[in-house]
Amino acid sequence: SLVGSLYILDEPSIGLHPRDTERLISVLKRLRDIGNTVVVVEHDEEIMRAADLLIDIGPRAGVNGGEIVFNGRIGEETDSDNISLTLQYLHGDRGRYKRSKRKWTYSIKVEGAMEHNLKDINVTFPLNVLTVVTGVSGSGKSSLVGDILYPAIYRHLNHSGAAPGTFRGLSGNLDRITHVEYVDQNPIGKSSRSNAVTYLKVYDDIRKLLSEQQYAKMNNFTPSHFSFNMDGGRCPECQGEGFVKIGMQFMADVTMVCEACGGKRFKPDILEVRYKEKNIDDILNMSVEEAIAFFGAQEDPVARRIAERLQPLVDVGLSYIKLGQSSSTLSGGESQRVKLAYFLSVNDTAPKSKAQKVLFIFDEPTTGLHFYDVEKLLKSFDALLAKGHSIVVVEHNLDVIRAADWVIDLGPEAGDAGGGLVYAGPPEKLKDCKDSHTAEYL
Numbered sequence: 001s002l003v004g005s006l007y008i009l010d011e012p013s014i015g016l017h018p019r020d021t022e023r024l025i026s027v028l029k030r031l032r033d034i035g036n037t038v039v040v041v042e043h044d045e046e047i048m049r050a051a052d053l054l055i056d057i058g059p060r061a062g063v064n065g066g067e068i069v070f071n072g073r074i075g076e077e078t079d080s081d082n083i084s085l086t087l088q089y090l091h092g093d094r095g096r097y098k099r100s101k102r103k104w105t106y107s108i109k110v111e112g113a114m115e116h117n118l119k120d121i122n123v124t125f126p127l128n129v130l131t132v133v134t135g136v137s138g139s140g141k142s143s144l145v146g147d148i149l150y151p152a153i154y155r156h157l158n159h160s161g162a163a164p165g166t167f168r169g170l171s172g173n174l175d176r177i178t179h180v181e182y183v184d185q186n187p188i189g190k191s192s193r194s195n196a197v198t199y200l201k202v203y204d205d206i207r208k209l210l211s212e213q214q215y216a217k218m219n220n221f222t223p224s225h226f227s228f229n230m231d232g233g234r235c236p237e238c239q240g241e242g243f244v245k246i247g248m249q250f251m252a253d254v255t256m257v258c259e260a261c262g263g264k265r266f267k268p269d270i271l272e273v274r275y276k277e278k279n280i281d282d283i284l285n286m287s288v289e290e291a292i293a294f295f296g297a298q299e300d301p302v303a304r305r306i307a308e309r310l311q312p313l314v315d316v317g318l319s320y321i322k323l324g325q326s327s328s329t330l331s332g333g334e335s336q337r338v339k340l341a342y343f344l345s346v347n348d349t350a351p352k353s354k355a356q357k358v359l360f361i362f363d364e365p366t367t368g369l370h371f372y373d374v375e376k377l378l379k380s381f382d383a384l385l386a387k388g389h390s391i392v393v394v395e396h397n398l399d400v401i402r403a404a405d406w407v408i409d410l411g412p413e414a415g416d417a418g419g420g421l422v423y424a425g426p427p428e429k430l431k432d433c434k435d436s437h438t439a440e441y442l
Contacts, residue, residue, distance in 0.1 A: 003035035013044040014367050017136040017396045018441035025050045043370050045398075048090065049074060056086045062287050062320020089371040097375040099382055101426070102129045102405045106173035108359075110152070115165025116143040117419035124424065125149065127176050127359070127390040129405035130381055134395060134438050135422070138414030141394045142363075146182070149392070150361050153180045177390065179358045183339050185332030185367065193228050193240055194327045196288075196318070196338050200345055202309045203227075206283060206323075209275055209302050216273045225270055226280055233270040235261035265324075275303075284324025288313045291323055312341035315383070317369070317376040333368035337377070340365070344383055358389045366397040374399050398442060402427055409438050 009028075013021050021044055028038050029050070040047060048054060056070035070084045088094035104126035111122045118140045125131055133141050147165035154161045156174055188199045197203045207223035210216060216225075225233030228240025237260035238244050246254045257263040264271060264281040271279045276298065278286075286294065288310050296307035313319065316337040327335065343360070366374050374397060381391055393400060401407060409423040412435045423433045433439045 001034070006037045006039065007031060008039045008041075010041045011043070011368060012040065013042060013047055015137060015364060015396070017134070017139075017437065018046065018398065019437040020137045021046050043368065045090070045371075048086070054086075056084045058085060059083045060085075060320075061317070063289070065320070085370065085372050094371075096371070096399050097378050097403065099130075099378055099403050102385065104129045104405065106176045108149075108153070108170065108172040108174060108177075110144070110148055110167055110170060112168030113144055113148050113165075114167060115147045116140065117415055118143050118148075119419045121419070121421045123408060123421060124172070125392055125408075126406050127173060128385065128388065129390065130385065130403070131390075131392045131406045131408065132395050132401050132404035132427075133392065133408045133410065134401055135410035135418065136412075136414050136437050137396075139410040139412075139418035141410055143419075144410065145361060145392060145394050146363065150180060150182045153177070153359065176357060177359045178356045180361065181343070181358055182361045182363070183336055183343075183365070184363050185336045187327050188330070188335050188338050189327040191229075192326050192328045195324055196313060196321060196327075196330075196341075197284075197310075197323045199327070199338055200309060200313070200342055202306055202323075205302050205306045205309070206280075209300070209306070210273050210280060212302075213273050213275055219269065221270065221273060226266070226273075228265050233266055235265055235267060237261065238265070240265045284322065286323055287320055288323065289319040292319075309345055312344040313338070315344060315376065316341045316380050317373040331368055333365070336362070336365055336367075340377075340380055344380060355388065360384060360389060360391045362391065362393045362395075364394060364396070366395060366400060369397075371399065378403050401438065401442060407438075409433070409436050411435070411437060 012024055016024060025047060028040065032038050042048065054070065054072065054074055055068060058065050058067065058069045070087055074090060106127040107124045108127065109122065109124045113121050113123060123144060133145055135141055143165060148167050151162050151164035152167065152170045155164065156170060157180060188194060197206065207226040210226050211221055211223045221233065224230050228234045234240030235258060238258035242258055242263040242265045243255050244258050246256060248254055266280055271281055273279060283291070292307045292310050292314065295303040298304065318334060318337055318341065321334065330338065365377060369377060378400065384391060395401065404427050407423065407425065407427045407430055409430065411418050411420065411422045422436045423430055427442065430436060430439045430442055
């Protein structure tokens with residue numbers, strides 16, 4: 001009942017089904033109506049349409065963003081439509097991604113799932129297609145996929161791992177998968193020195209390239225001198241972090257740029273080594289897009305390989321992040337897409353008979369994604385499916401549900417009133433399901 005307050009909400013629709021988003025909008029409007037100001041950072045279409053004022057920042061991401069491309073009400077005639085991707089999608093000028101649907105033959109079946117609120121249900125998960133598990137918030141999706149499906153398959157394949165939730169049996173074509181990956185939104189590295197290029201193993205080539213330069217050879221610098229995880233070339237003061245933490249007795253620690261290296265992470269003589277006028281610090285400060293343009297223009301095969309191996313980051317919509325950007329500064333959704341880029345970059349070089357057939361499980365991969373990025377995400381999923389893998393996605397995003405080959409809808413409500421299998425089948429037939437809240441919004 002406070003009035004005269006400014007509320008700033010950062011992506012409040014994360015993890016919400018469209019039914020729950022509708023409830024959220026009514027709460028936000030009530031806050032506004034009693035005399036408050038509400039500012040929301042959001043990608044959800046319904047929240048955008050409900051706004052009194054829309055501020056669109058872009059036109060693209062990273063170095064190609066940072067400008068206000070629209071500031072007004074939706075529906076007002078404006079020249080911004082040409083440069084605002086958001087308005088192009090909202091006005092229907094830019095069509096949503098239509099993927100060609102895949103048929104399935106093989107599947108895995110979870111029988112008698114009873115963990116938390118699940119009502120002793122049997123659920124079939126098709127293989128070699130895009131399966132979306134949906135339902136209102138609290139309907140049992142995480143219990144089914146995160147607590148039963150993933151640990152049960154992991155245990156079956158590896159004969160070890162955490163015990164799955166309560167269920168009776170696992171059956172079907174388990175021989176058709178060799179590995180299961182749960183791609184969540186946890187950070188990609190354990191230390192603050194980890195970043196996207198170390199995770200994708202591209203940094204090895206960058207270090208190799210610099211160690212082959214004339215100045216490096218004269219000073220006997222090896223690739224390990226260009227690592228910030230090993231002594232030798234990294235700044236001894238900050239241990240290659242670029243900053244130092246100062247412990248405060250009764251307050252939070254203070255982080256300051258390292259005075260010894262000025263945040264450049266390496267010793268001065270290491271920074272003297274240059275490839276085409278760029279030292280290691282210059283390279284790590286390039287965006288993925290800039291690095292691909294720079295390395296791709298060189299004739300050196302190692303440089304060309306660096307450009308090729310960075311391409312999956314562009315494919316998943318991360319062209320704007322910097323090569324040396326610490327993993328701790330990436331959002332959960334960005335970390336998840338770096339993992340996706342890694343799987344896209346792993347070429348199946350083994351003979352077809354020995355090639356890995358992975359079941360990928362994604363938990364809310366559209367978190368923090370614009371319509372434009374959702375399109376890139378779906379194209380990345382298609383690239384994984386083309387390699388013979390299988391994908392299960394827990395998701396509320398209607399564009400992803402619409403694009404799925406198979407939809408599993410749980411519910412009909414949350415908590416004790418949920419946990420049932422409301423619908424399983426192609427999304428096109430979901431609209432005929434009377435008990436499904438998802439059908440109503442789809």
